[in-house]
Amino acid sequence: MEPHTLFQQPTTEEIAARLRRIRRAKGWSLGDVELASKGAIKAVVLGSYERCDRALSIKRAIELTTFFDVPFSTLFEDTSENASPNTRQSAAKLILDLRALKSAPSSDRMYIDFTSWIITQRSDWNGEVLSIRASDLSILALLARSDCESVKTYLINHKYLLTGSNLI
Structure with a gap:
């Protein structure tokens, strides 16, 4: 092993x-x-x-x-455009739909808790959407014991992450 x-x-x-x-x-x-x-x-x-x-x-x-x-x-840090999703996200903004997260099942509690923490840390009380950083996605991936791309896909599939097709 x-x-x-x-x-x-x-x-x-x-x-x-x-x-x-x-x-x-x-x-x-x-x-x-x-x-x-x-x-x-x-x-x-x-x-x-x-x-x-x-x-x-x-x-x-x-x-x-x-x-x-x-x-x-x-x-020592890969900051190129070719960097893996774990180290650098594309320039596209990542926007969480807080309305969708509010009605998320308890199995997604980790995402809700983490988002609440970010909102508190940034004093971002907008209430409907939250822009997240590449570092936020990396932390979510770590918490989910996954990689950034898988977490991003999960968030998109569960409509927690707004994309071009479901932007406000």
């Missing part, structure tokens, strides 16, 4: 791809980085890190993330 892991470590290739994504998000070529850093970061070296041809030390990773003005943790 294989032991369960609590989390998945990023691969060196994923870290390298994130480094490249950070640079491109700034709109910089490898040469631009070398110029902007006044030669402190050589284009050929940065390219080697991005291709995984050269090992990236922690010290150098800190220097690079400082130069790019992003948190060091960015290298």
